[in-house]
Amino acid sequence: MSAISFKNVSKTYTSPKGDLQALSDVSFDIGEGEFFGLLGPNGAGKTTLISILAGLSHATSGEVRVNGFDVVKDYAQARRNLGVVPQELVFDPFFSVREALRFQSGYFGIKNNDKWIDELLLGLGLSDKASANMRALSGGMKRRVLVALALVHKPPVIVLDEPTAGVDVELRQTLWQFVSHLNKQGTAVLLTTHYLEEAEALCSRIAMLKKGQLVALETTNELLARASASVLRFKLDTPLPAALAAHARITGRVIQLPAPNAQVVEDILAQVRASGGVAEQVEIRPADLEDVFLAVMENQS
Numbered sequence: 001m002s003a004i005s006f007k008n009v010s011k012t013y014t015s016p017k018g019d020l021q022a023l024s025d026v027s028f029d030i031g032e033g034e035f036f037g038l039l040g041p042n043g044a045g046k047t048t049l050i051s052i053l054a055g056l057s058h059a060t061s062g063e064v065r066v067n068g069f070d071v072v073k074d075y076a077q078a079r080r081n082l083g084v085v086p087q088e089l090v091f092d093p094f095f096s097v098r099e100a101l102r103f104q105s106g107y108f109g110i111k112n113n114d115k116w117i118d119e120l121l122l123g124l125g126l127s128d129k130a131s132a133n134m135r136a137l138s139g140g141m142k143r144r145v146l147v148a149l150a151l152v153h154k155p156p157v158i159v160l161d162e163p164t165a166g167v168d169v170e171l172r173q174t175l176w177q178f179v180s181h182l183n184k185q186g187t188a189v190l191l192t193t194h195y196l197e198e199a200e201a202l203c204s205r206i207a208m209l210k211k212g213q214l215v216a217l218e219t220t221n222e223l224l225a226r227a228s229a230s231v232l233r234f235k236l237d238t239p240l241p242a243a244l245a246a247h248a249r250i251t252g253r254v255i256q257l258p259a260p261n262a263q264v265v266e267d268i269l270a271q272v273r274a275s276g277g278v279a280e281q282v283e284i285r286p287a288d289l290e291d292v293f294l295a296v297m298e299n300q301s
Helices: 046-053 075-080 097-107 114-123 139-151 169-184 196-202 220-226 262-274 289-299
Strands: 004-015 018-030 035-039 061-066 082-085 157-161 188-192 205-210 213-219 231-235 249-251 254-258 280-285
Touching: 004 046, 018 046, 018 061, 018 213, 035 046, 035 196, 046 061, 046 082, 046 157, 046 188, 061 075, 075 082, 082 139, 097 114, 097 139, 114 139, 114 169, 139 157, 139 169, 157 169, 169 188, 169 196, 188 196, 196 220, 196 289, 205 220, 205 289, 213 220, 213 289, 220 289, 231 262, 249 289, 254 289
Parallel strands: 035 188, 035 205, 082 157, 157 188
Antiparallel strands: 004 018, 004 061, 205 213, 231 254, 231 280, 249 254
16 A cells, blocks of 8 residues: 555646646655655645645545545545645744644644653754744744644654755754654655755655656656766856856856766867856766756756
8 A cells, every 4th residue: 555645636726817737647656664755846736736635725636545545535534644744834823832742632632642742852853942932933943843743643654845945954954864763664755845965865766747747757766877977067257158058057156067978078168168268176976866857857848
Protein backbone atom coordinates (compact mmCIF):
# COMPACT_ATOMS: atom_id res chain seq x y z
CA MET A 1 0.00 0.00 0.00
CA SER A 2 1.24 3.50 -0.85
CA ALA A 3 1.63 6.19 1.79
CA ILE A 4 0.19 8.72 -0.68
CA SER A 5 -1.50 8.01 -4.00
CA PHE A 6 -2.48 10.63 -6.60
CA LYS A 7 -4.52 9.12 -9.43
CA ASN A 8 -5.50 11.20 -12.47
CA VAL A 9 -5.89 14.35 -10.36
CA SER A 10 -7.15 17.46 -12.17
CA LYS A 11 -8.22 20.80 -10.73
CA THR A 12 -9.96 23.61 -12.63
CA TYR A 13 -10.77 26.98 -11.08
CA THR A 14 -13.71 28.79 -12.66
CA SER A 15 -14.02 32.57 -12.69
CA PRO A 16 -15.84 35.22 -14.76
CA LYS A 17 -12.59 35.71 -16.69
CA GLY A 18 -12.47 32.04 -17.69
CA ASP A 19 -11.30 28.67 -16.43
CA LEU A 20 -7.82 28.07 -15.02
CA GLN A 21 -6.41 24.54 -15.23
CA ALA A 22 -4.26 24.29 -12.09
CA LEU A 23 -3.65 20.53 -12.36
CA SER A 24 -4.02 18.22 -15.33
CA ASP A 25 -4.23 14.42 -14.91
CA VAL A 26 -1.46 14.13 -12.29
CA SER A 27 -0.66 10.58 -11.14
CA PHE A 28 2.10 9.23 -8.90
CA ASP A 29 2.50 7.23 -5.69
CA ILE A 30 4.75 7.74 -2.66
CA GLY A 31 5.86 4.59 -0.89
CA GLU A 32 5.69 3.87 2.82
CA GLY A 33 8.76 5.33 4.52
CA GLU A 34 9.88 7.17 1.36
CA PHE A 35 11.44 10.65 1.40
CA PHE A 36 9.91 12.19 -1.72
CA GLY A 37 10.45 15.60 -3.33
CA LEU A 38 7.83 17.62 -5.24
CA LEU A 39 9.47 20.39 -7.26
CA GLY A 40 8.28 23.03 -9.66
CA PRO A 41 8.37 26.78 -10.33
CA ASN A 42 5.87 29.15 -8.75
CA GLY A 43 2.40 28.48 -10.15
CA ALA A 44 3.22 24.91 -11.14
CA GLY A 45 0.42 23.44 -8.99
CA LYS A 46 2.36 22.15 -5.96
CA THR A 47 0.31 24.01 -3.35
CA THR A 48 -2.94 23.08 -5.10
CA LEU A 49 -1.95 19.40 -5.00
CA ILE A 50 -1.08 19.62 -1.29
CA SER A 51 -4.33 21.45 -0.54
CA ILE A 52 -6.26 18.59 -2.17
CA LEU A 53 -4.20 16.06 -0.21
CA ALA A 54 -4.97 17.85 3.06
CA GLY A 55 -8.68 18.14 2.29
CA LEU A 56 -8.59 21.94 2.04
CA SER A 57 -9.61 21.80 -1.62
CA HIS A 58 -11.40 19.22 -3.75
CA ALA A 59 -10.09 17.90 -7.04
CA THR A 60 -12.27 18.48 -10.09
CA SER A 61 -11.56 14.86 -11.00
CA GLY A 62 -9.31 12.05 -9.86
CA GLU A 63 -8.59 10.34 -6.56
CA VAL A 64 -6.19 10.97 -3.67
CA ARG A 65 -5.49 8.51 -0.85
CA VAL A 66 -3.40 8.58 2.33
CA ASN A 67 -2.45 5.11 3.57
CA GLY A 68 -5.37 3.74 1.56
CA PHE A 69 -7.94 6.25 2.86
CA ASP A 70 -9.71 8.46 0.33
CA VAL A 71 -9.22 12.12 1.33
CA VAL A 72 -12.87 12.88 0.50
CA LYS A 73 -14.83 9.72 1.37
CA ASP A 74 -12.65 8.81 4.38
CA TYR A 75 -11.62 12.31 5.38
CA ALA A 76 -11.24 11.73 9.14
CA GLN A 77 -9.09 8.60 8.73
CA ALA A 78 -6.99 10.20 5.99
CA ARG A 79 -6.39 13.29 8.13
CA ARG A 80 -5.32 11.21 11.15
CA ASN A 81 -2.66 9.60 9.00
CA LEU A 82 -1.34 12.93 7.72
CA GLY A 83 0.63 15.82 9.22
CA VAL A 84 1.00 19.01 7.16
CA VAL A 85 3.46 21.85 7.74
CA PRO A 86 2.07 24.79 5.70
CA GLN A 87 4.03 27.60 4.08
CA GLU A 88 2.18 30.30 6.02
CA LEU A 89 2.93 31.08 9.65
CA VAL A 90 -0.52 30.30 11.04
CA PHE A 91 -0.78 30.22 14.85
CA ASP A 92 -3.10 30.99 17.77
CA PRO A 93 -1.74 34.08 19.60
CA PHE A 94 -3.44 33.27 22.91
CA PHE A 95 -1.60 30.05 23.82
CA SER A 96 1.86 29.06 24.92
CA VAL A 97 3.77 26.55 22.81
CA ARG A 98 2.90 23.63 25.09
CA GLU A 99 -0.77 24.65 25.27
CA ALA A 100 -0.95 24.86 21.48
CA LEU A 101 0.46 21.34 21.18
CA ARG A 102 -1.99 19.99 23.76
CA PHE A 103 -4.94 21.58 21.97
CA GLN A 104 -3.76 20.19 18.63
CA SER A 105 -3.51 16.74 20.24
CA GLY A 106 -7.11 17.09 21.43
CA TYR A 107 -8.34 17.59 17.88
CA PHE A 108 -7.23 14.00 17.23
CA GLY A 109 -8.64 12.66 20.50
CA ILE A 110 -5.19 12.31 22.08
CA LYS A 111 -4.66 12.99 25.80
CA ASN A 112 -1.81 12.72 28.27
CA ASN A 113 0.91 12.75 25.59
CA ASP A 114 3.28 15.14 27.36
CA LYS A 115 6.14 12.67 26.93
CA TRP A 116 5.84 12.91 23.13
CA ILE A 117 5.34 16.67 23.32
CA ASP A 118 8.57 16.94 25.34
CA GLU A 119 10.35 14.83 22.71
CA LEU A 120 9.09 17.13 19.95
CA LEU A 121 10.15 20.23 21.88
CA LEU A 122 13.61 18.78 22.48
CA GLY A 123 14.08 17.51 18.93
CA LEU A 124 13.06 20.84 17.39
CA GLY A 125 15.03 23.02 19.83
CA LEU A 126 11.92 24.40 21.54
CA SER A 127 12.35 23.12 25.10
CA ASP A 128 13.21 26.56 26.48
CA LYS A 129 10.19 28.07 24.68
CA ALA A 130 7.56 25.62 25.99
CA SER A 131 5.93 28.23 28.25
CA ALA A 132 6.39 31.17 25.88
CA ASN A 133 3.37 32.75 24.23
CA MET A 134 3.22 32.13 20.50
CA ARG A 135 3.13 35.88 19.83
CA ALA A 136 6.53 36.31 21.51
CA LEU A 137 8.34 33.87 19.22
CA SER A 138 10.55 34.81 16.28
CA GLY A 139 9.56 33.72 12.78
CA GLY A 140 12.00 30.83 12.89
CA MET A 141 10.67 29.60 16.24
CA LYS A 142 7.08 29.82 14.97
CA ARG A 143 8.15 27.68 12.02
CA ARG A 144 9.48 25.06 14.43
CA VAL A 145 6.18 25.06 16.31
CA LEU A 146 4.29 24.47 13.04
CA VAL A 147 6.42 21.36 12.52
CA ALA A 148 5.67 20.18 16.06
CA LEU A 149 1.93 20.79 15.54
CA ALA A 150 1.99 18.67 12.38
CA LEU A 151 3.72 15.82 14.22
CA VAL A 152 1.93 15.88 17.58
CA HIS A 153 -0.51 13.09 16.63
CA LYS A 154 2.34 10.89 15.32
CA PRO A 155 1.16 10.66 11.70
CA PRO A 156 2.82 8.02 9.48
CA VAL A 157 2.88 10.53 6.61
CA ILE A 158 4.07 14.16 6.80
CA VAL A 159 4.02 16.95 4.24
CA LEU A 160 6.57 19.76 4.44
CA ASP A 161 5.53 22.67 2.21
CA GLU A 162 8.55 24.98 1.88
CA PRO A 163 9.50 24.36 5.55
CA THR A 164 12.81 26.25 5.44
CA ALA A 165 11.71 29.28 3.41
CA GLY A 166 13.24 32.39 4.97
CA VAL A 167 14.70 30.68 8.02
CA ASP A 168 18.23 30.52 9.38
CA VAL A 169 20.82 27.81 8.90
CA GLU A 170 20.48 26.55 12.47
CA LEU A 171 16.76 25.86 12.02
CA ARG A 172 17.39 24.04 8.75
CA GLN A 173 19.93 21.76 10.37
CA THR A 174 17.71 21.10 13.41
CA LEU A 175 14.67 20.42 11.24
CA TRP A 176 16.41 18.06 8.84
CA GLN A 177 18.08 16.10 11.63
CA PHE A 178 14.72 15.55 13.31
CA VAL A 179 12.77 14.78 10.13
CA SER A 180 15.48 12.44 8.86
CA HIS A 181 15.31 10.58 12.19
CA LEU A 182 11.53 10.17 11.78
CA ASN A 183 11.98 9.03 8.19
CA LYS A 184 14.48 6.35 9.24
CA GLN A 185 11.85 5.11 11.70
CA GLY A 186 9.38 4.64 8.85
CA THR A 187 7.60 7.99 8.44
CA ALA A 188 6.91 8.89 4.81
CA VAL A 189 7.85 12.48 3.90
CA LEU A 190 6.62 14.65 1.03
CA LEU A 191 8.79 17.76 0.65
CA THR A 192 8.31 20.82 -1.52
CA THR A 193 11.21 23.26 -1.56
CA HIS A 194 12.91 25.88 -3.71
CA TYR A 195 16.23 24.93 -2.09
CA LEU A 196 17.13 22.20 -4.56
CA GLU A 197 20.29 21.24 -2.70
CA GLU A 198 17.98 20.12 0.13
CA ALA A 199 15.93 17.97 -2.22
CA GLU A 200 19.07 16.47 -3.73
CA ALA A 201 20.49 15.60 -0.32
CA LEU A 202 17.30 14.27 1.28
CA CYS A 203 14.95 12.83 -1.34
CA SER A 204 15.30 9.37 -2.85
CA ARG A 205 12.77 10.15 -5.59
CA ILE A 206 11.49 13.37 -7.14
CA ALA A 207 8.49 14.54 -9.16
CA MET A 208 8.54 17.80 -11.12
CA LEU A 209 5.46 19.82 -12.04
CA LYS A 210 5.13 22.54 -14.63
CA LYS A 211 1.88 24.35 -15.43
CA GLY A 212 -0.09 21.69 -13.60
CA GLN A 213 1.42 18.75 -15.44
CA LEU A 214 3.85 16.08 -14.28
CA VAL A 215 7.00 16.50 -16.40
CA ALA A 216 9.45 14.25 -14.52
CA LEU A 217 9.21 11.36 -12.05
CA GLU A 218 12.46 9.53 -11.33
CA THR A 219 14.91 8.67 -8.58
CA THR A 220 17.29 11.47 -7.67
CA ASN A 221 20.20 9.48 -9.06
CA GLU A 222 18.39 8.94 -12.37
CA LEU A 223 17.69 12.65 -12.66
CA LEU A 224 21.30 13.55 -11.94
CA ALA A 225 22.41 11.04 -14.59
CA ARG A 226 20.48 13.12 -17.15
CA ALA A 227 22.73 16.10 -16.58
CA SER A 228 25.68 17.06 -18.68
CA ALA A 229 28.98 15.69 -17.37
CA SER A 230 30.06 18.98 -15.86
CA VAL A 231 29.30 22.67 -15.41
CA LEU A 232 31.59 25.63 -16.08
CA ARG A 233 31.44 28.23 -13.31
CA PHE A 234 33.12 31.64 -13.35
CA LYS A 235 32.67 35.26 -12.28
CA LEU A 236 32.18 38.07 -14.76
CA ASP A 237 31.90 41.85 -14.29
CA THR A 238 30.64 42.57 -17.82
CA PRO A 239 27.41 41.48 -19.56
CA LEU A 240 27.39 37.88 -20.77
CA PRO A 241 26.92 37.49 -24.56
CA ALA A 242 23.23 36.95 -25.33
CA ALA A 243 23.86 33.56 -26.97
CA LEU A 244 25.38 32.29 -23.73
CA ALA A 245 22.96 34.08 -21.38
CA ALA A 246 20.04 32.17 -22.89
CA HIS A 247 21.41 28.93 -21.39
CA ALA A 248 23.19 30.23 -18.27
CA ARG A 249 22.43 30.26 -14.56
CA ILE A 250 23.30 33.82 -13.56
CA THR A 251 23.48 34.88 -9.91
CA GLY A 252 24.95 38.36 -9.69
CA ARG A 253 28.51 38.01 -11.00
CA VAL A 254 28.46 34.20 -10.95
CA ILE A 255 27.87 32.49 -14.30
CA GLN A 256 27.21 28.76 -14.69
CA LEU A 257 26.89 26.96 -18.03
CA PRO A 258 26.69 23.30 -19.13
CA ALA A 259 30.11 22.13 -20.30
CA PRO A 260 30.12 18.47 -21.43
CA ASN A 261 33.68 18.60 -22.79
CA ALA A 262 36.84 20.71 -23.03
CA GLN A 263 35.94 22.11 -26.46
CA VAL A 264 32.70 23.59 -25.11
CA VAL A 265 34.62 25.16 -22.22
CA GLU A 266 37.06 26.79 -24.63
CA ASP A 267 34.22 28.01 -26.88
CA ILE A 268 32.43 29.63 -23.93
CA LEU A 269 35.54 31.38 -22.67
CA ALA A 270 36.41 32.51 -26.21
CA GLN A 271 32.96 34.12 -26.57
CA VAL A 272 33.42 35.88 -23.22
CA ARG A 273 36.83 37.20 -24.30
CA ALA A 274 35.45 38.32 -27.66
CA SER A 275 32.78 40.37 -25.90
CA GLY A 276 35.44 42.17 -23.86
CA GLY A 277 34.88 40.21 -20.67
CA VAL A 278 37.40 38.57 -18.36
CA ALA A 279 36.30 35.33 -16.70
CA GLU A 280 37.57 35.08 -13.11
CA GLN A 281 37.74 32.16 -10.66
CA VAL A 282 37.05 29.66 -13.42
CA GLU A 283 36.22 26.13 -12.28
CA ILE A 284 34.54 22.95 -13.44
CA ARG A 285 32.05 21.25 -11.12
CA PRO A 286 29.72 18.24 -11.38
CA ALA A 287 26.15 18.96 -12.42
CA ASP A 288 23.59 19.16 -9.61
CA LEU A 289 19.81 18.89 -9.27
CA GLU A 290 19.31 22.57 -10.05
CA ASP A 291 20.99 22.06 -13.44
CA VAL A 292 18.63 19.15 -14.14
CA PHE A 293 15.60 21.10 -12.93
CA LEU A 294 16.36 24.05 -15.20
CA ALA A 295 16.95 21.74 -18.16
CA VAL A 296 13.66 19.89 -17.59
CA MET A 297 11.72 23.16 -17.28
CA GLU A 298 13.37 24.57 -20.40
CA ASN A 299 12.63 21.43 -22.42
CA GLN A 300 8.97 21.57 -21.36
CA SER A 301 8.45 25.20 -22.37
